[in-house]
Amino acid sequence: MEAFFHSLRGYVRIRVWGYSPERFINLCANRDILLWDIENHGAYYTMCISLAGFWQLRPITAKTKTRAAILQRYGLPFFLPRVKKRGIFLAGLAGCLLFLYLMSHYIWTIEIEGNTALTTDLLLTYLEENRIAQGTKKSALDIEALEKGIRRRFPIVTWTSARLEGTKLVIQIRENDRSAPQIEEAVKSGMDLEAERGGRIVRMVTRSGVPLVKIGDEVEAGQVLVSGAVPVYGEDAAVREYMFCQADADIYLEYPLRYTERIPTVCRYKTYSGDKKTVPYLQICGVELRMPFGKPDFERSDCVVSVKQAQVFGGLTLPFCYGSYCYREYSMSEKTYTKDQMLTLCEEKLAHVMETLEEKGVQILQKDVKIEKGSRYYVMEADFTVVEKTGKTVPGKIKDPPVREESKDTGSGSG
């Protein structure tokens, strides 16, 4: 930062020699003339001094019997007169700065974070309906109204925050796991937990609700495991009413899982010749400009597109995208797998499947793998015994409170 201010005011690098350069340095300091990068070169010293300081040196050099000579000039006061003659360059520079200044008044990127159930396209369409898109003026944006609008339009959104970062509009949203009608339903008739698939219960911890199954039970898909209706018993041990809640439990099911993979014995794959052709690509305000003559005449080729958004000063996004289309020539080849190669391939696929299952939180207890060779395919069959957490929240099945006959009896008794 200091260097920037030095450059703005202008400074010179000088050479000082003579009778007493040390005294010269001391006198400069006494007169508040800043010196920096002072170096001793034996017979002479070099140092940097501000332009304003340099003009005050004459009495000091006379007093200390030293001489000072400019070695180099730096900064804006020396740069400006040099470029004064280059009118077009200056006009271009000014035009560029003006363009950047004008462009910084518009939104050029919209970023949406935190959405899982609502797609980004859906939110962008909503924004477009409300006239918020690339190229919208920043001053026309009412952030509070936008936040309120998103919450009103999408009831699933419980919290939203919009902010401007340079020319980027960042919208952060937080979605509720359950929609508003579901919450109402939970209050009215409770929420049950039902099995997503059949199996045997191996572990179960109920936090709220009434468990309808126990460890060791075989359950079927769709069977209610924990009820959200908690019965309140009367003095006669009959159900007087239900208190509704959202059932909550950790239930683990053990079930068999079969995985089958057919792998063709003959594999077709791409062989790249190494010939590539890169065509530059430019997009201005959403309009794509591609060179008409650049496409290569390869018989078979695929294309890798790389696109970059133009940005200046870190956060200021400009309405330009640039990049390239890279066409790569290839030919199709065929290969028949050997037995060893096939075994390795099967092992890799199996490892990938097991990894995917573990990522989903599925615990594999046992596995039994068979690989059979057919005429055109190898068939791999893997039988797993797995343990997985289950429990899907559904609206409660018990809705009406039980008919209370005792009230009649009580009425007649008192009458």
Place this chain on the structure above:
Amino acid sequence: MKSRKNKNAGNQEKEPLSRKEQVVDTLKLPKDLLLGASIVTLTGNREAWIENYRGIVEYSDTFVLLQGKACQIGILGKELSIDYYTNEDMKITGYIECVRYE
């Protein structure tokens, strides 16, 4: 008598504090302000930051001699250069080998 001699010998070894120094020490006042003591801050052996001095007496790429208010401070080293120099403070960079008070 013997013990008295020893006591005197001990006093000669340790220089007695002046009245001003005693007051500053007792009241725990900042010595750099009241006694004009120089402050030398070393960062490793590559940087020295010095405050409270009167001026440079001698400067070469192996030796910098500064005039303090009470004594002279000599900095010995290699490739010594002055990063900046003002009336208040200065910064010396290079390979510092020794700081000497004269």
